[in-house]
Each structure stands twice: as C-alpha cells, then as structure tokens.
Amino acid sequence: MSMFEDIPVDVGVIYEGERIRRNNMQVELGGPKQPAKFELVRAKKMDEVEDEKVTVIGPDLKDLPEGGNVPFGIYIEVAGKDIEEDLEGVTERRIHEYLNFIEGIMHLNQRYDIWIRVSKKSFQKGLNSFTYLGKVLARLYKSELPFIEKIQITFITDPAKVKEMYDQAAEIYEARDAKARGMKDEEVDTFYGCTLCQSFAPTHMCVITPQRYSNCGSISWFDGRASAQVDPKGPVFAINKGDLLDAEKGEFSGINETIKQKTLGSVDRVWMYTGFGYPHTSCGCFEAMAFYIPEVEGYGIVDRGFNGVTVNGLPFSTLADSGAGGRQVDGFHGIAIEYMRSPKFLQADGGWDRVVWMPQSVKDRVKEFMPKEAIANVATENDVKTVDELTTFLKEKSHPVVQRWKEATVEAAPATEGEEALDGIAFPVSTATVAAGGFKIIFINAKIHAEKVIIKRDKPKR
C-alpha cells in the first residue's frame, strides 16, 4: 500500500487476526498486569487539533525494556464540522481494528482493558517508535471516516501521566454510559447493529438498544445513532425494530430479519434479555461472561479483569471460550458491564434473582444498580470458593434460586423408585454418551431441549 510507504512494516487487513505469543514479543503495553491503561477519543474544535501531529509522553518503543510490560495510554483528538461528542465511542472502537492492521501489532479489548503486544520481528524491521503507529492511525482514520478532518494522537508510557489520564478517562466513560440510563427499549423505534467484530466472529452481530449495551461495553445506543447518521453504510447501522414478538424475552421481528441478513443465515433469531434459547450471540471482546451454574440453577458472572478462578474452578478465559465466536450457547453469555446496570438485565431468566456469584470488583462497580436484597445475596470470591460452599451460602441467605431447588424436588417426586424426572429443562451438553440397545450415541457440543427427561437407574440383570 503506497499510503504506508514510509512505515517499516506492512499494513493491511490480513494482519488483523495475528496473535503474538509471549516469546515473540518485544514489549507488552497495558494488559492484565497493569491496573491503569486506557484508550480515549475526544471530539475537539478545529483550532484545537494540529492535523497528524503525533506526541509520545514517556519512553518511546525503542527505549522500553525488551520483553517488558508497561502502563500505556492512547489519546486521540479529532475535529471536523460534523463531529460531535456522540461520535467519540465508535471512533474509539476503531483503534482496535486499525492497530491490528499493522504487521506485528496485536491489540485486544477496549477502553480501560486494552492489551497490546509488539512483535520482535516487526521491531527488528524498524517499527521502533510510536510515531509510526500514530501515522498509520491518522491516515486510516481520515481515509475510512471522512467526518474526521483533523486528528492528533498522543501515546503515553510515563506511569504517572498514564494514571492521571486514566482517572480522567474513567469519568468520561462513566458519563457516556450514564447517558442512556433511564431510557427504555420500548421508547424507541430504532436499534443499532454493529458488525465490527465479524473479522474475528463472522456470525456475530451486536444489537445495541438503550437497555442493552454492545458486548464490548464501548458503544451505546447514542453512539450507534451518531455513527449510523454519518456513515449509514458502515459497520454500525440502524435496525428498524419491527414488531415486538416477545416482551419478556426481548424478541423483535426487525432484529431477527437483520441478523439473518448480516450473518448470511447463520443466526436468524435472537432473544435480547436471556442467556437461554436464542441468546444474543457473544463475539470475543465482551467485557464479562454470564455463565450458568447448573448445580445451583443460577448465573455466575466473571469479567475480563478477574485474574483468579471463579466459583466453579474455571478462569475467565476458559468460560469466555465456551461462549465466544458468534455462537448462541445456552448458559454462556457475553455481556457488557453496563448491561448489568440495565433493568432488562437477563430479565427473562429472573434478572438479579438468578445471579449467585461475581467478583467483588464487579459488585463494587454495579452495586448502586442492584436491588438491595441482591447485594446481600450474591456471593463473591471473598465469601465462597467452591460450588459446595456457594450452595450453603445461598441457603443461608435464602437466595431466590433456593426456591427453584424446592420446586424441582416436588416435581421429581411422582417418579417411581429408580427414576428421576426433570421437567421442562434445557441444558448445554459438551459431551454425553447414551447407551441404547447395544448402540452408543455420542453428543458433542449438543443442545438438548426436552419437555421431560427420565433418567432410569440400570438394574443389574440377575
């Protein structure tokens, strides 16, 4: 690409899925080991931006320790006559895509979760200054998003400056998120779709409503609206919500039609407010995963920033893989933290009455939006370590899920001795083997829906 002649490495879509392993990395910027890191875009007036200016605050790439991990911030200021604050969120989301176009750069996540690696190979080819990254970003932004007339970019590695700007960024993210709070999905005719994640998850489309944030937690309904207005043919577009088919589950004819078209028929039905049946698909960049814990009939929630193992013994990464990739997997549901502040949060499953565990840090973030009882009823890593301990905790608290256990026992009662009956259940099966008449049937990653399941204990033949 002649547009990038002066850049020492290649730039193009083909590098987007590139993974850089620890052994091959020159340096790691941000990531789980750094408490403060951010990327932020702000809309400015024309005279406040010096076009294509790139600034580095702190040590540049070539001066960072080889194999090291450093605090990091990207601050982008844009100006243009059509630019308004509501365009900041979607503009910011593009950093992910554009940085990944650079050979030897891996960018993950967004906002306060960013995690970037620079490969040794590209560093040796001469990619040894953030100035190159800035040049690529500036040119891609101006060619891809014509509403951007001027852009200036600052990279920050100075730890004190990263921390200072991180605190400011956190306030700006909060103000953006707060904007749609109080609005209802019922009050608007238009939702927004986002296919920015299709390069990683081809059958994924986020549906963004006032009460359900994009999975990545960085595009609100307002952001979607602003983006669809200036760039209607782009990856963020309007969805006419159509007919309401199910208010409780959140099914709309317009969503079904649009997702069918945008995923080439792979997904043709979505229920917005549940993790079961036809749940909203999960891409790969969701902020948190709601995972069903069948033993207690409730949801655990774990966010990307949680470094330990959850109550079922699995870390975020394993649980995330169980639901990611644009699939609809019962009981593994990628979500944004902001969605947890929504009254529609897992509404069809019982909402907060169904949540049993989450990290203390997430609880602290969403506490003021949780019902009072739920604050006491939902366990964290400080309360319980195992599902057994969780079971005891929930009983002690008389958590609403405990009522479900009783109902299940009553329903099972009429079954004859040696049989157990479960009514109206749907459960995910990773691998199951059924022996019947000398045959063995193996289900792999199957989804089983049944009105009634009867499990008979084999009596040994005499």
Ligand code: ZN
């Ligand atoms: Zn995504």
